Amino acid sequence: MMRLILLGPPGAGKGTQAGLLKKRYSIPQVSTGDILRQAVAEGTPLGIQARSYMGKGVLVPDEVVIRIVRERLKKPDCEKGYILDGFPRTVVQAQAFEAMDEPLDHALSLEVQEEELVRRLTGRRICETCGALFHIDFRLPRDSGICDQCGGRLSQRDDDREETVRRRLEVYRAETASLMDHYARRGILWRVEGQGTVQEVFRRILEVLEGAEARRSGRRSS
Numbered sequence: 428m429m430r431l432i433l434l435g436p437p438g439a440g441k442g443t444q445a446g447l448l449k450k451r452y453s454i455p456q457v458s459t460g461d462i463l464r465q466a467v468a469e470g471t472p473l474g475i476q477a478r479s480y481m482g483k484g485v486l487v488p489d490e491v492v493i494r495i496v497r498e499r500l501k502k503p504d505c506e507k508g509y510i511l512d513g514f515p516r517t518v519v520q521a522q523a524f525e526a527m528d529e530p531l532d533h534a535l536s537l538e539v540q541e542e543e544l545v546r547r548l549t550g551r552r553i554c555e556t557c558g559a560l561f562h563i564d565f566r567l568p569r570d571s572g573i574c575d576q577c578g579g580r581l582s583q584r585d586d587d588r589e590e591t592v593r594r595r596l597e598v599y600r601a602e603t604a605s606l607m608d609h610y611a612r613r614g615i616l617w618r619v620e621g622q623g624t625v626q627e628v629f630r631r632i633l634e635v636l637e638g639a640e641a642r643r644s645g646r647r648s649s
Contacts (some may be wrong), residue, residue, distance in 0.1 A: 429454060429508035429640070430529070432515070434607065435537030436599045437592070438544040439621050440628060444537065445510050447629050455504045459492060459513035462499045473498065493523050500529060508532075516602065518609045533639055534610035535632060537621035541596060548592045552581040615639075 429452055435441045445456045466474030467481065473495050480487045496514055499505070511531070515521040525531075539547075550563040552572075556579025561568050568575050585591060610616035617635045621628055 429533070429636075430511075430531050431508070431533040431535060431636075432511040432531055432610075433535050433537070434603060435621060436539065436544055437595050438547040439537040439539045440625070441512070441537060443625055444629060444632060445512060447625075448510055448632070451633070452508065454508040454510060456510045456512050457496070457499055457505070457514075459496065462495050463487065463492070466495050466498075471498075489517075489520050489523060493520065493527070496524070497527055497529070515606065518605050521606060521609055531610075531615060532643065533636060534607075534616045535635065536607060536616060536618045537628070538618050539621040541593075543622055544596060545589060545592050548587050549583075549589050551583070551587050553584055554579040555582055556580070 431448075433441045433445055433448075448454070449456050463474075463477050463481070467478045468474070473491060477487045477491055477495065480491070492514065496511075500509060515524050546564065547562075550565070552561045552563065552568075553559070554561075554574035554577060557574060557577040559574050559576045559579075560566070561574070561581055568581060572581050573579075574581055586595070607616060617639060619628070619631050619635055
């Protein structure tokens with residue numbers, strides 16, 4: 428059983444690493460956004476309740492989100508564990524989640540320098556026609572400004588402009604500081620260097636997790 432949350436600012440590579448962890452440990456990536464959309468689409472009682480808030484353009488209350496997450500984690504594919512994505516976002520959510528007898532085993536924080544994050548995010552380009560993603564440093568199109576897949580025009584999203592990116596990073600730091608402290612006090616926060624190739628970062632994550640699991644097993648057997 429491995430229950431973990433992957434933390435990190437925008438551009439840190441959480442989605443990529445979560446995908447690799449899913450394959451490595453055969454556990455699902457549980458995304459709050461996906462759960463909410465599925466519950467709404469299925470018309471469950473909680474989904475109907477969530478839709479009433481989403482339709483007004485306001486945040487779904489913590490108690491509703493927590494109950495929806497709890498329902499999701501009862502499904503068979505979560506028996507071996509899961510990777511939380513987008514939840515919890517606050518200490519209040521984390522404490523309420525823990526009160527459900529669903530304590531996390533590990534909180535992994537991908538650490539990347541701000542200038543590198545800015546470079547990653549501001550360099551992204553998206554096809555206006557098919558939505559394919561490119562990057563001016565990592566994934567150049569064959570023809571400048573033209574999508575390889577459909578020939579559509581590539582552009583930069585407003586969210587990826589430098590001023591917006593720096594503001595998003597500032598908000599992330601402000602929102603997650605207390606959450607990181609919470610997990611550090613519980614002794615389950617592990618900081619992982621998030622710069623380097625995808626495989627280099629993944630190897631670091633595995634080293635941290637394997638070491639943490641070994642220590643946890645030692646405590647249980649002693």
